[in-house]
Each structure stands twice: as structure tokens, then as C-alpha cells.
Amino acid sequence: xxxxxxxxxxxxxxxxxxxxxxxxxxxxxxxxxxxxxxxxxxxxxxxxxxxxxxxxxxxxxxxxxxxxxxxxxxxxxxxxxxxxxxxxxxxxxxxxxxxxxxxxxxxxxxxxxxxxxxxxxxxxxxxxxxxxxxxxxxxxxxxxxxxxxxxxxxxxxxxxxxxxxxxxxxxxxxxxxxxxxxxxxxxxxxxxxxxxxxxxxxxxxxxxxxxxxxxxxxxxxxxxxxxxxxxxxxxxxxxxxxxxxxxxxxxxxxxxxxxxxxxxxxxxxxxxxxxxxxxxxxxxxxxxxxxxxxxxxxxxxxxxxxxxxxxxxxxxxxxxxxxxxxxxxxxxxxxxxxxxxxxxxxxxx
Amino acid sequence: xxxxxxxxxxxxxxxxxxxxxxxxxxxxxxxxxxxxxxxxxxxxxxxxxxxxxxxxxxxxxxxxxxxxxxxxxxxxxxxxxxxxxxxxxxxxxxxxxxxxxxxxxxxxxxxxxxxxxxxxxxxxxxxxxxxxxxxxxxxxxxxxxxxxxxxxxxxxxxxxxxxxxxxxxxxxxxxxxxxxxxxxxxxxxxxxxxxxxxxxxxxxxxxxxxxxxxxxxxxxxxxxxxxxxxxxxxxxxxxxxxxxxxxxxxxxxxxxxxxxxxxxxxxxxxxxxxxxxxxxxxxxxxxxxxxxxxxxxxxxxxxxxxxxxxxxxxxxxxxxxxxxxxxxxxxxxxxxxxxxxxxxxxxxx
DNA sequence: TTGAAAGCGCTAACAC
DNA sequence: GTGTTAGCGCTTTCAA
Numbered sequence: 259x260x261x262x263x264x265x266x267x268x269x270x271x272x273x274x275x276x277x278x279x280x281x282x283x284x285x286x287x288x289x290x291x292x293x294x295x296x297x298x299x300x301x302x303x304x305x306x307x308x309x310x311x312x313x314x315x316x317x318x319x320x321x322x323x324x325x326x327x328x329x330x331x332x333x334x335x336x337x338x339x340x341x342x343x344x345x346x347x348x349x350x351x352x353x354x355x356x357x358x359x360x361x362x363x364x365x366x367x368x369x370x371x372x373x374x375x376x377x378x379x380x381x382x383x384x385x386x387x388x389x390x391x392x393x394x395x396x397x398x399x400x401x402x403x404x405x406x407x408x409x410x411x412x413x414x415x416x417x418x419x420x421x422x423x424x425x426x427x428x429x430x431x432x433x434x435x436x437x438x439x440x441x442x443x444x445x446x447x448x449x450x451x452x453x454x455x456x457x458x459x460x461x462x463x464x465x466x467x468x469x470x471x472x473x474x475x476x477x478x479x480x481x482x483x484x485x486x487x488x489x490x491x492x493x494x495x496x497x498x499x500x501x502x503x504x505x506x507x508x509x510x511x512x513x514x515x516x517x518x519x520x521x522x523x524x525x526x527x528x529x530x531x532x533x534x535x536x537x538x539x540x541x542x543x544x545x546x547x548x549x550x551x552x553x554x555x556x557x558x559x560x561x562x563x564x565x566x567x568x569x570x571x572x573x574x575x576x577x578x579x580x581x582x583x584x585x586x587x588x589x590x591x592x593x594x595x596x597x598x599x600x601x602x603x604x605x606x607x
Numbered sequence: 608x609x610x611x612x613x614x615x616x617x618x619x620x621x622x623x624x625x626x627x628x629x630x631x632x633x634x635x636x637x638x639x640x641x642x643x644x645x646x647x648x649x650x651x652x653x654x655x656x657x658x659x660x661x662x663x664x665x666x667x668x669x670x671x672x673x674x675x676x677x678x679x680x681x682x683x684x685x686x687x688x689x690x691x692x693x694x695x696x697x698x699x700x701x702x703x704x705x706x707x708x709x710x711x712x713x714x715x716x717x718x719x720x721x722x723x724x725x726x727x728x729x730x731x732x733x734x735x736x737x738x739x740x741x742x743x744x745x746x747x748x749x750x751x752x753x754x755x756x757x758x759x760x761x762x763x764x765x766x767x768x769x770x771x772x773x774x775x776x777x778x779x780x781x782x783x784x785x786x787x788x789x790x791x792x793x794x795x796x797x798x799x800x801x802x803x804x805x806x807x808x809x810x811x812x813x814x815x816x817x818x819x820x821x822x823x824x825x826x827x828x829x830x831x832x833x834x835x836x837x838x839x840x841x842x843x844x845x846x847x848x849x850x851x852x853x854x855x856x857x858x859x860x861x862x863x864x865x866x867x868x869x870x871x872x873x874x875x876x877x878x879x880x881x882x883x884x885x886x887x888x889x890x891x892x893x894x895x896x897x898x899x900x901x902x903x904x905x906x907x908x909x910x911x912x913x914x915x916x917x918x919x920x921x922x923x924x925x926x927x928x929x930x931x932x933x934x935x936x937x938x939x940x941x942x943x944x945x946x947x948x949x950x951x952x953x954x955x956x
Numbered sequence: 957t958t959g960a961a962a963g964c965g966c967t968a969a970c971a972c
Numbered sequence: 973g974t975g976t977t978a979g980c981g982c983t984t985t986c987a988a
Contacts, residue, residue, distance in 0.1 A: 276958060278982065305717065311983080315983070516892060611964095611965055637974085640974085656964090662966075
């Protein structure tokens with residue numbers, strides 16, 4: 259039904275080989291023959307069959323992109339950037355969404371191996387390493403983006419989460435906060451290495467300055483406005499008394515700010531709030547949320563490029579961390595220092 | 608290098624066919640043979656080669672999802688929903704991002720045909736119909752989602768944009784606006800049928816009530832906070848004087864509200880503002896933007912399901928429009944009616 | 957400059 | 973219940 263190379267060969271009165279070669283530039287085919295073949299091919303509406311090509315050549319020129327949640331704008335941004343790089347190398351990219359499910363992760367990676375992809379860019383749920391084991395077993399070059407679990411020892415291009423926690427805590431210290439709080443993700447997500455590393459670094463930097471994050475000021479809220487609001491409302495009614503907080507993300511921070519104001523606290527003055535993500539809406543004057551901007555585009559670009567270095571065996575392991583940037587806005591910039599005496603005694607940078 | 612069916616057959620001392628059949632449930636193979644084959648396959652780390660399967664079977668069980676911009680949260684949401692449905696049918700989904708470029712669209716669709724996909728879900732830029740022509744030429748079932756150009760006559764599951772423009776205008780009428788304004792997308796995007804249809808229906812419903820949208824109150828801003836703010840600031844300095852506006856999307860509306868307040872207008876009272884998208888942040892008390900919520904998830908689900916009806920020839924053309932919902936918030940709910948005398952004379956529903 | 961022949965890995969007819 | 977044979981559409985030797 260659909261035209262094949264044989265059909266063209268039949269009409270043109272040449273061999274299959276000649277037709278195949280006619281599609282490649284600078285092949286040994288004569289000019290006239292090529293023109294004739296190409297013309298007939300176009301008349302017959304010939305489109306090559308990728309499956310046959312791949313089978314014959316053994317190479318697929320496909321890279322897989324496996325990600326936790328493609329509806330997360332940062333992940334879809336990475337997908338788009340990676341795709342551009344990958345196409346620049348003459349490869350195709352197939353993406354798949356694991357929905358944070360380790361079972362689906364493994365299943366997707368198996369499919370990708372069936373498909374004989376030549377490399378994989380991934381950001382996994384960290385709940386299982388079966389997917390990575392599979393890739394290693396079949397010697398498929400792969401690289402992790404954004405974050406990676408503690409046990410992971412392969413290639414990655416990641417956010418420097420220690421730096422992230424550190425710059426936030428340092429900023430809070432600098433503006434005068436002496437009683438920090440941590441408003442984390444919900445229970446499932448708070449095991450994710452990114453949050454663990456950010457909050458650990460945040461706490462560590464305060465400890466270096468002899469300031470402790472009180473247990474009552476460490477809570478798990480979630481990644482949405484609503485969860486941030488509800489959980490923080492409740493916390494304030496209990497004994498939450500921090501003067502500066504880091505939140506799991508910007509949406510959560512917005513919920514937190516709302517609850518705080520409702521409780522009579524002035525944002526930026528009584529309570530400094532920092533988010534993570536630097537969403538477009540965070541810069542609205544009415545929100546004006548200080549936030550951490552992470553270099554997702556650059557991560558994706560570097561990772562895709564690095565993957566080809568692995569594929570071409572120019573390198574055997576690549577581990578890169580990129581630093582975030584703190585965007586300071588009103589939610590932290592009008593803080594009133596309460597305890598200046600403290601600074602002289604303890605404060606160090 | 609990688610184990611094939613022949614390798615397994617060799618070790619097990621059976622034929623290729625037997626091995627192939629062993630992987631299929633309820634095939635005629637004996638129980639013991641199957642167990643032996645499966646065991647050896649697992650020992651050799653056998654993973655079937657999709658290219659070979661597809662080539663042999665002629666069927667690929669692949670659906671393509673071609674979309675303008677996967678970083679648009681609504682589009683990625685549709686991709687995810689569609690993928691779930693498609694997997695439920697035992698197919699795989701490959702997605703590709705055309706970045707609103709008609710050239711890339713065509714190129715992507717060509718690739719998908721090379722890949723012998725069995726169906727395509729798409730949302731195209733509307734700047735060219737070459738992609739659709741290709742699909743038709745090769746008799747590949749396809750369905751459009753979200754929007755479609757005027758010239759398009761194929762299957763679709765779309766937003767009912769007329770309804771969208773109508774409910775917004777009716778709401779503005781109901782609260783007492785008598786001098787409407789339209790704040791559209793930038794020049795490139797404003798040719799997109801979705802915006803044209805929404806704004807036309809908006810205007811038409813006002814006209815039915817003998818109210819005209821003045822030329823000076825129709826402006827093109829854009830789809831971002833910043834463009835909304837800048838363009839509306841300028842418009843207010845000129846002669847923009849509407850008392851109720853529809854904006855191209857929520858982000859634009861936020862920029863508009865910011866500029867309006869800076870200019871001394873009270874949102875909801877002097878100027879009613881309606882957005883489109885109903886973003887999560889639009890419900891924040893400080894923003895509280897009335898907005899149109901469009902049924903993207905349902906569109907994607909219906910479209911994917913409909914595509915299989917087309918593939919299985921249970922149906923030859925499917926055209927469905929789904930209605931949006933207006934979420935009313937403070938940006939329109941405290942409006943002070945100025946001209947009650949008008950109502951008695953003209954107002955109709 | 958061209959063609960003949962082989963085969964990538966798998967599955968489907970058909971025969972036993 | 974199992975094996976033989978052929979072939980999906982293409983590319984790649986190798987020979988002419």
C-alpha cells in the first residue's frame with residue numbers, strides 16, 4: 259500500500275541499491291539517475307520506513323528523556339532545551355513521564371531499551387534504582403538532571419542544592435533573622451534529595467552562626483498554595499515563632515504569606531519569607547516574593563551535551579553542579595532587626 | 608552483542624518460532640518449554656527489538672502528540688492526560704514540540720509518518736495546513752485539540768471559544784459594565800483562532816445589548832505580566848476608558864491590574880478585570896482574579912478516545928466542543944453600577 | 957557507476 | 973506442540 263524502495267526501483271528501472279543511494283548526498287550515483295529516482299519517489303509519495311532503517315543499521319539515533327512530571331514547568335523547560343541540543347546532534351528525543359512512580363520508571367526504561375535508544379537523560383523519583391541498574395546492565399550511556407539520590411554515583415548535571423540552602427540562610431542572617439524556620443514539602447516529597455539537601459545546608463549555615471532551627475519551626479506543608487496556607491495557619495496557632503522561613507517552593511510560600519498576614523504578621527517586617535522557583539508571578543508587586551532561581555535551562559543544555567560526550571566515549575563520567583541565584587524582593591527586604599547585640603558576639607560569614 | 612531470539616533458541620535447543628511464541632500468553636507452546644525458554648531469556652538479559660517487531664508486523668502501536676509549546680502548562684497537562692488514555696489502549700505516545708513554527712510542524716509530522724505512527728493528536732500553529740495535508744495524504748487518522756483554524760474541516764475536540772467570550776461579556780453586563788474593553792495577545796498570537804473567536808463572541812454579545820466596544824478600548828498586549836503592564840500603562844495615558852475588560856490570559860490580566868491600580872483605578876470597582884486560564888495563583892486573595900477555566904483535561908481525554916474510534920473506523924469524523932466555566936472573584940465582584948437608566952431601555956439576556 | 961545478494965531480528969503461514 | 977520457510981523495508985558488502 260505505501261510505496262517502498264522496491265516500488266520506486268521498479269518504476270525507475272533501477273535496483274533497490276541505486277534508489278537507496280540516491281537519497282544520500284555525495285553517493286556514487288550518477289546525476290541523471292538520482293534526479294530520475296528522486297522524481298519518481300516524490301510522485302509515489304515515498305517516505306522511508308524508520309523501523310527498517312533502524313533494524314538494518316543497528317543505530318537508532320534516539321535519546322530518551324525520562325522525567326517525573328512533565329506538567330512541572332521546570333521539567334518541561336528542561337525537556338524543550340534538551341530536545342533542541344539533541345536535534346542539533348542529529349538525534350531525536352523521546353520523552354516519557356513517570357509520574358513519580360518507580361514502577362513506571364522501570365517500565366519506561368525497559369521500553370526505551372527495547373527501542374534501542376542510544377542514551378538517556380533522566381530525573382528519577384529516587385525511590386528505586388532499578389531503572390539505573392537496567393541502563394548500566396545494557397551499557398546505555400545516561401545522565402541525571404536536576405537532582406540525584408545519595409546512592410547515585412553516575413553522571414549528572416544538577417542544581418547545587420547546598421548552595422541553595424546556604425544563600426537563603428545567609429540572606430536571612432544578613433537581614434537580621436535569628437530564629438529561622440523551615441516549611442518543607444509534604445511527607446512523600448520531603449524524602450526527595452533536593453529538599454533534604456537544601457534544608458540541611460540551610461540549617462548547617464545557621465548552626466555555624468550558633469543559631470538553631472527549633473523543632474517546632476520545622477514543618478511539612480506541601481508544594482501548593484493551599485497546603486502552604488492550611489498547614490501554616492495551623493502552625494501559627496500552635497507554637498511556630500520563626501522570624502524568617504524558607505519554603506519548599508514559591509506556591510507554598512504564597513500560601514504561607516497569606517496565612518501569616520491573616521494572623522497579623524507583616525511580611526518582610528515581622529516574618530521574612532523565601533521561596534524556591536522564582537515563578538513569574540512572584541515578581542508581582544503584591545506578592546514580591548524573594549526566591550531562588552535555579553538554572554534549569556543551562557542544566558538541560560549541559561546535560562544533553564555531556565551525554566554525547568559519554569556516547570562518543572570522549573568522557574566516562576561527568577558530574578557538574580550549577581549554582582542558583584537569589585532574587586531579593588520585598589518579602590525579605592524590610593526586616594526589622596530585633597537583636598543587634600547578638601551580632602557582635604556570634605555573627606560570622 | 609545483545610541477545611536475540613536466535614541466541615535463546617540456540618541455548619534452549621528449540622526453534623526461533625518457539626521462543627517467539629513463548630513470550631506470548633496462551634500460545635500453543637508447552638508449559639515446560641515456555642518455562643525453559645523464559646528462564647534462558649532472562650539469563651541472557653534478552654530484551655526484544657522493537658524495530659524488528661514493528662517492521663515485521665507492519666503495526667507500530669504508536670500515537671503522535673504534536674503540540675505548539677510543551678512548556679505551556681495547559682498543553683503539558685493535555686499531553687499527560689492523552690498519554691494515560693493512549694496507554695490504556697495498549698499504544699505508546701510520542702510527543703513533539705513545534706514551538707509555533709509551521710516549518711517544524713511539517714518536519715515533525717513527516718518524521719511521525721516515517722515512524723509509521725497510527726494516529727496523531729495535534730494542536731497546530733494555524734499558520735500552515737501542510738502538516739494536515741500530509742496526514743490526509745497518507746490516510747493517517749488525526750484529531751485536533753484545543754483550537755483549530757477556520758479552514759480546518761477534520762475531527763477535533765476543542766474549547767468552545769464562543770461560549771467563552773459570551774460568558775465573560777454576559778458577566779460584565781450583569782455586574783453593570785457598559786463600556787467594555789479587549790486586551791488581546793500580541794500581534795503574532797492575536798491571529799490565533801482561539802483569541803479571534805473569544806473576542807468576536809465577546810463583542811457580539813455586547814452588540815446584542817446595543818453596546819459597542821470602542822476602537823480605543825481594543826488593544827494588543829501579550830501573554831505575560833510584563834507586556835500586560837507596559838501596554839496597559841501606555842493605553843491609560845492615551846484614551847483607554849473601559850469599565851470592564853477581558854484579557855488574553857491571567858498573566859496579562861495581572862499586569863493590567865497592576866498598571867490600573869498604579870493609575871489610581873480600583874480593581875473590581877472602577878475597572879472589572881477578567882482573565883483566561885484560571886491559574887492557581889489567580890485565587891490568591893491579593894490577586895483574586897475572575898477567570899475562565901477551560902476543560903483541558905477533558906479535551907485531551909475525549910480526543911484520545913475519539914482518535915481510537917477513528918483508527919478503528921467506528922467513526923469517520925468527530926467534532927466536539929466543550930464549554931468553559933467562569934470562576935468569579937473579587938476583580939469583578941464589587942463593581943459599582945454607573946448607569947442604571949441604561950438597563951431599563953436596552954438590557955437583554 | 958550500477959546491481960546482486962545477504963541479512964538486521966522478528967513473526968506468521970504452513971507443514972509435520 | 974513444534975519446526976521450516978519466507979519476508980517485513982532497508983542498507984551494505986562485494987562483484988561487475
